[in-house]
């Protein structure tokens with residue numbers, strides 16, 4: 001087995017994936033380095049140094065770089081042109097970073113990737129503008145890659161926005177809370193993970209049915225990845241996450257553990273449901289503060305204070321195990337999608353990414 005290392009950030013997933021095929025490992029190392037250089041170069045190349053600082057803030061702090069890795073792996077099912085797949089890899093990460101800039105504004109996040117979030121450091125208005133610059137850069141890259149990529153990028157941006165709007169709006173009256181949750185995460189997380197694989201593949205001559213199988217794999221991996229994120233929000237520490245622990249609970253996001261707990265009418269979850277504020281309307285969004293006023297903090301402050309007790313109950317009542325089991329279902333479905341693909345070494349890497357998500361601790 002060859003451990004993939006290189007100049008990618010320390011936090012990058014590439015160092016966690018082991019590949020049996022040394023030639024594939026070498027291509028991935030080189031592709032990830034190429035994507036990294038492009039990402040940093042795009043930010044540094046902004047014509048105003050203040051914009052360069054803003055848009056380079058999160059790119060410079062690293063991240064898992066899951067999406068670029070997936071774009072490169074998608075290309076491996078055809079005949080990848082390294083220059084083109086590296087561009088596709090950078091594109092997927094740029095869209096991701098743009099969405100994080102906007103997400104941190106919505107969540108009033110203080111930290112991201114172990115550093116102050118852009119909104120915390122420069123304010124909401126600046127963070128939104130910086131996210132827009134990144135989206136413009138992504139549009140530019142897509143145009144260079146061609147009409148099919150422009151369509152993929154437009155579609156994924158549309159799905160990201162729909163996912164976030166659904167999360168903010170909550171479920172419709174009478175709508176099953178879990179099916180609403182899966183609708184949300186399909187848009188806010190799975191769409192871009194699937195798109196990364198598709199973009200790498202369509203530029204490498206991968207046959208359409210295999211592109212579809214890769215997209216299907218990505219959709220399931222993406223849902224599992226978000227469930228792992230929801231679980232880590234309550235089980236991991238801020239220092240490991242690089243963002244605040246318990247943020248979903250504090251701001252009232254209907255994460256999977258919360259939804260499972262609220263739907264659980266066993267007596268042993270009664271205290272947990274009370275802590276989670278069952279039956280209470282969600283806190284209003286701070287979208288429209290009175291003119292001149294700061295937006296009020298999102299969520300219910302009491303929830304953050306009760307975090308240790310809430311986490312203990314989520315674990316002891318089996319709620320987290322049920323969330324883990326739903327995550328495992330999606331990982332099984334992701335692995336099943338791979339059966340439709342030819343046995344190239346990249347298939348093992350995609351399998352090992354499922355194992356990574358199953359044991360994810362950051």
Ligand code: FPP
Nearest residue numbers: 095098099100102103107157160161164188
């Ligand atoms: C993170 O979820 C959610 C996203 C990264 C998607 C955000 C999408 C938008 C804000 C829509 C606008 C999209 C673009 C492209 C500008 P989370 O809050 O559960 O995860 P976290 O714990 O990492 O913050």
Ligand code: MG
Nearest residue numbers: 103104107109
């Ligand atoms: Mg967030």
